[in-house]
Amino acid sequence: MNSIVTALPGKIASVFTRLDSPYLNGGQQLAVKYFSVATVLFFAQLLFGLLAAIQFVAPGFLFGWLDFSVNRMVHINAMVVWLLYGFIGSVYWFLEEESGTEIAGLKLGNIAFYVLTGAVTIVVLVYLLIQTGPGKDSTIWFINEGREYIEAPRWADFGIVAVMLVFFYNVAGTFMKGRWSGISGVLTLDLIALAGLYCAGMFYLTNITADQFWWWWVIHLWVEATWEVLVGCIMAWSLMHLIGARRKIVQTWLYIEVALMFGSGILGLGHHYFWIGTPDYWFSIGGFFSALEPIPLVAMVVHSVYDAGVHQFKSRNHPALAWIIAHTFGNFLGAGVWGFMHTLPQINLYTHGTQWSASHGHLAFFGAYATINIAFFYMAVQKWRGNVWMGGELPGNGWKWKWAMALLNIGVLGMTVALLIAGYEQSFIERAVEGSTWSGYFSAQNHPWFQQAMHWRLLFGLITIAGLVLLIWDLMTIGKGETRPALQLSEA
Ligand code: HEM
Ligand code: HEM
Ligand SMILES: [Fe+2]
Secondary structure: OHHHHHHHHHHHHHHHHOOOOOOOOHHHHHHHHHHHHHHHHHHHHHHHHHHHHHHHHOOOOOOOOOOHHHHHHHHHHHHHHHHHHHHHHHHHHHHHHHHOOOOOOHHHHHHHHHHHHHHHHHHHHHHHHOOOOOOOHHHHHHOOOOOOOOOOOHHHHHHHHHHHHHHHHHHHHHHHHOOOOHHHHHHHHHHHHHHHHHHHHOOOOOOHHHHHHHHHHHHHHHHHHHHHHHHHHHHHHHHHHHHOOOHHHHHHHHHHHHHHHHHHHHHHHHHHOOOOOOOOHHHHHHHHHHHHOHHHHHHHHHHHHHHHHHOOOOOOEHHHHHHHHHHHHHHHHHHHHHHHHOOOHHHHHHHOOOHHHHHHHHHHHHHHHHHHHHHHHHHHHHHHOOOEOEOOOOHHHHHHHHHHHHHHHHHHHHHHHHHHHHHHHHHHHHHHHOOOOHHHHHHHHHOHHHHHHHHHHHHHHHHHHHHHHHHHHHHHHOOOOOOOEOOOOOOO
16 A cells, blocks of 8 residues: 555656657646646536536436536536646746746746646545535535635645745746746736735635625636736747747737736626626726727737738648637637627626526637637647647648637537527526516526527537547647658748
8 A cells, every 4th residue: 555655646747757858848848747637627628518518408417426516517617727727838838938048946846736736636536526515614625615617625725826826936936037028027917916816716705795706806807807918928929939920019019908908807897796786886887897808809819810911821830820810819709799798787687697608608718718728739749749840731731630620619609609599588588578587587498599509509519529539639649750840930
């Protein structure tokens, strides 16, 4: 027994060190570990999403074993965690090149990776095997905190904060040791805000309005402020790397986008305060500022497409550039357009908490955040293989990456439209016609438009996961046996 306990960590570490590649620097080796776990969690996310979607059309499915509430929770928490893994990996990926020096505490960074991955594994096992507990403090500490999207029990919260501190130390410490840039300055300040806001979801208040008030500081201020700024930094760096965009240009865009994002996103928080018992002035503040939120997202589309156009879409890595462009459009459509549709209180009165929100949630998280992480997976695999060619004229005309991209995007768009139809029907029947009554709720749930939409969502969900399987296959094979070196870019 003892020998198993002492040998196990070494065994686990050896699984990950097998991912090392002589072509990568220290930060990039660590990034590849993060990306690998992210991909596994992405797959788990979709698997549990599918189980939940099946339960919408066949409610008895797995009942008593793996209830809808558990599947839904694993689905959305796996999403948050894999996206964070992807972000941390992306920053570690460019940290050494951007700072011009080695990472300040690479060993510590590696330890933090294993600690975090161990904690995530335990949390998921508890979700699946124990599932629920009594309404006591012990449940909050050891099973589930009960806050949608950030359900990790409190012991894990402290672990997450500790790991984030190590990450922050590495980012700030490395730039301090090497050189600063516009991108790294914005990134470092943003990480302080990102980690700080997580603490707003860690304390427990018995007043549900007060509790939700703070919970939104994590949920909204992450996705509509700090995560947006983070992807702004990541995109700026990748445009320089992929198409040779000029630093001066990408940084100017970055400053404008960040100013607009914080200008609208922070007070835009008010669009979650309409109906939870907060004062009435949030109607005007939330309505006004959140309606401005699409503006920086338009700027990001213009920025990426314009830059790529100037360079005639010549890139070192076609799949990565395609996913970066998918990111800017997905961000604009999912967050900007789909968010704008229901952000005015006059409309949100009818749409609040319907499948309309789920429609927006899917397109926004996928469009804004899954896409840019996938772009980084492609950049990573290119260098991992020895900085090989990944432009046009790939074997088989690059059918795998193109089909993976098509299936994933068609799948998510299809689910989005199905959910939008269901949400429209709910707003109309349950809210407008039946005045939000109990019987109105059931009329809406039993309406054919709702029922059919749930079937369509399942079908498009299957298409999405097929796309992911193909994507993983492509990531494991692309560039294998390639002898041509990557395209050399001259700074235009
Ligand atoms: C990438 C950025 C964004 C992501 C990932 C995102 C994601 C989400 C998600 C998952 C929800 C559901 C939350 C819940 O469980 O209650 C939500 C709600 C909402 N989002 Fe976004 N969102 C983003 C940006 C935006 C923007 C820019 C706007 C406005 C222009 C917006 C407007 C709203 C509104 C009004 C709600 C509340 C829906 C309701 O009342 O049920 N979102 N968002
Ligand atoms: C195989 C594909 C997928 C299926 C079948 C699926 C299914 C589901 C289901 C059944 C729910 C619960 C909805 C409810 O409570 O009414 C859900 C929620 C959610 N899913 Fe997915 N999903 C899939 C892919 C994705 C992807 C790719 C993302 C984003 C990257 C995502 C993000 C979310 C979010 C943010 C929520 C919470 C929405 C809200 O509370 O408004 N899902 N999903
Ligand atoms: Fe929001």
